[in-house]
Amino acid sequence: MRQFLRTALCLAALAGTAFFPGASAASDLELTITAPAGAGGGWDSAARSLQEAMMATGEAKSVQVVNVPGAGGTVGLAQFVGSAKGAADQLLVAGITLVGASISNNSPVDLTQVTPLARLTGDPLVVVVPRDSPIKSIDDLLATIKKDVATTIWVGGSAGGADHILAALITKSAGADPSKINYVAYSGGGEALAAMLGGQATAGVSGYGEWEGQIKSGDLRALAISYPEPIEGVEAKPLKAQGLDIELVNWRGIFAPPGVEGADLDALKAAVDNTVKSQQWKDIVKARGWTDYYAPSDEFKGFIASETERVRAILTSIGLAQ
């Protein structure tokens, strides 16, 4: 078994070099990836998957993952900005939740202060109603909201997170006041699922993957996904295709500390880019049920700036930020 594993790893490494003639299998990068969340969450699994792929492709000699949980990731981010400044062997995984948490926690640090390397994955959110709900389409839902915004009970993940933001955007485009939204926050898509199945809510928002089983079994009716384009294997149509100008993706990306420049930064960018283009990474993304949402460093940098402004505007409109 061990022999087999070793052979498999060697083959994988060889395949990596054959695929990218420019990449060197004997990279001497020794990296530490900070996941600003506890073990088991989305950022943790993204960090560990990247670790697996970077080592399998030989883009890094060794990769360690460190968990720094706390306050929607702002504790880990503050530590990263403070102590890893200029360190070319430190990386951070983060996503849209951290953008929102920095704003609503009034955190002194945010993602515009670190160096974006690449946007990695982006998972669609899904809008659902219970199986026996009279609401059959997104237009029905908009009409229900317009009729009485307060009795339309939404359930989803934590307050100020991506789920809450999507619910607010839909409420706004129904022509209702988003600050009047009746959004009942749960600690995650799982607990919110129980409230949906128990028939205690009008509509729910979560990551598509979290509720996929119930959507396929017919216990929940998916009205729309928030991804800009249709996704293979997902029946629900994008909000954009149904006449609502809303797109929201639960993206995750990888960052270097502030103050990493020149050749050091280029080496990190190359290592990440080569890893993301490898077959190993594509296999992992597929197995985890993630959606590829890659963007290179420069594009990602502009994206972070616009995303921060957009999230701030929405959080202000629902009263979670000044």
Next chain:
Amino acid sequence: MDAINLLIEGFSLAIQPANLIFAAIGVFIGTAVGVLPGIGPALTVALLLPVTFKLDPGGSIIMFAGIYYGGMYGGSTTAILLNTPGESAAVVTALEGNKMARSGRGGPALATAAIGSFVAALVATFALAFLAPPLVKVAVKFAPWDYFGLMLIAFVTVSATFGSSPLRGLTSLAFGLWLGLMGLDQLTGQARLTFGVPQLLDGVEVTTLAVGLFAIGEALHVASRHLYKPEKPIPVKGSIWMTGEDWSRSWKAWLRGTVVGFPIGALPAGGAEIPTFLSYTMEKKLSRKPEEFGSGAIEGVAGPEAANNASAAGTLVPLLTLGLPTSATAAVMLAGFQQYNIQPGPLLFTQHADLVWGLVASLFIANVMLLVLNLPLVGLWVKLLRIPLPWLYGGILVFASMGTIAANPSVVELLLLSAFGVVGFLMRRYDYPVAPAVVGLILGPLADNALRRSVQMSLGDPMVFLEHPSSAIMIAVATIALIAPFVFKGLSRFQQDED
């Protein structure tokens, strides 16, 4: 009897030599991380995920289940021996278990915990196999107002149980409730009582409070008295095994703990802590020797331990049938399923029946292995208690701080631990019970969220709690439990007056 055939097929999968080895590795690692400070089963499974990527799905999921059950066993060992509950579900075990250990009955305490866990997990795994699909239909109907009713019952029973006087118990509970308010409010995302310290935004960790109050407070207390009246370590008295009386006092407690633990564990937001509190209270009420509670009653270990392990099997109900992880370990196990493109959920029982039943069968096997592994270790563990007290308590201090630092490497966490240690010392010095503080920290936020979610869903109408029969019944039970003792006291005084 389709289920029985499927279960037999599951056993044929689970007893394949390779899978047996995975189960054995799992329970061994699980017991080890349960005993070691700071490394919980969740982190262990997360670390092993990349390693198991190349194995077949059945084997690695069986191994994860072994780690999960093993961690539950190991956590109670440190609670009993060192008064250091490694996880919040073992807090109640420490109450009576450590008292037993310190009066020389560590052997029977460990044995009743191990056998009780075995019995409970066995019964609960059976229930998981046969009741999971119908049970989950009931569980999702459990709405916020029902959770609030359940919390009320827990509050009333718990505050009546602990401490020498109700006022002291309630004071300690209020301290815990205050700590429970700290951090980001889940419903609005606003920070409460964080004093600008970002590390407090996630609130106070239950294990930090429990270890600070229990272990560190105890160590300080012993140290303060050592100069005047040196305590001698108490050697093991009598047999290290359970006597006939121990057995007869334990078996009913095991079964009652199981009945309380499994259904609450199966609730999407039930958890393992509430059943352990309820079981402790129940045993104290039903015991023929209630005066022994507080100084080492064996039922107080047997019941909560059984409840703890039964609820661990219960959490697999929403995980397998809904894909809903209700504990950190279950969340990592979910990631393990997804790694193989298997989505736990309503379709799992039909699409991957072989895997589900193989897992259920290997839970049975893991249980037997745990008992075989743990019972011989009892003799070894109780030897720990022969260590001279200054060494033992010095070791506990190192163990406790290391565990806290390993779980969350931050200065704030260590300062909190020390502060709770001092508070724990003062509470002991002035005879305040420490357990209600931990109860307040666990139940407070749950009750807070359940209350406000209910009112938010009813658009501010408080009648929501009485309109639903299930929550109305639970609130009535809590009210009766609160008022009845006073009424009975009044009645008996009235009768005495007539005499």
